[in-house]
Amino acid sequence: MASHFEDARYYMGRAVDHAKAGIKEELEPLEERVRELTGTENEPEPSRLEKLQGDLKELEGRAEGEAREAVESARGRLAAYREQREE
Known part of the structure; x- marks a missing residue:
């Protein structure tokens, strides 16, 4: 049953x-x-490729910002070093 x-x-x-x-x-x-x-x-849901492309774009932007900061910091240190040598 x-x-x-x-x-x-x-x-x-x-x-x-x-x-x-x-x-x-x-x-x-x-x-x-x-x-x-x-x-x-x-x-439509973003495809796997579109998600990866978005992530890569975000990483690229972050890396670009960090690189700019590093260059500015290096320029500042270089300028300070040159001023110190001139004195």
């Missing part, structure tokens, strides 16, 4: 999954039409 309930539960779950997929399939054109009319679009 318990196996009958287990089977029924399994098939009910499958029926729900199929119904959900069918409803989604039927409503997709309507969703697209509403999005066109309202001017909102589905933003």
Whole structure:
């Protein structure tokens, strides 16, 4: 008897999954039409490549800033050294 309930539960779950997929399939054109009319679009998830490119861009910006700071610091030390030698 318990196996009958287990089977029924399994098939009910499958029926729900199929119904959900069918409803989604039927409503997709309507969703697209509403999005066109309202001017909102589905933003796709960034791909793995796009995420890596964004990370690299961020690292590039940070490295560029650190390099500028290092150059400014070196110029300051060089100027101080030259002033000290002239005295």
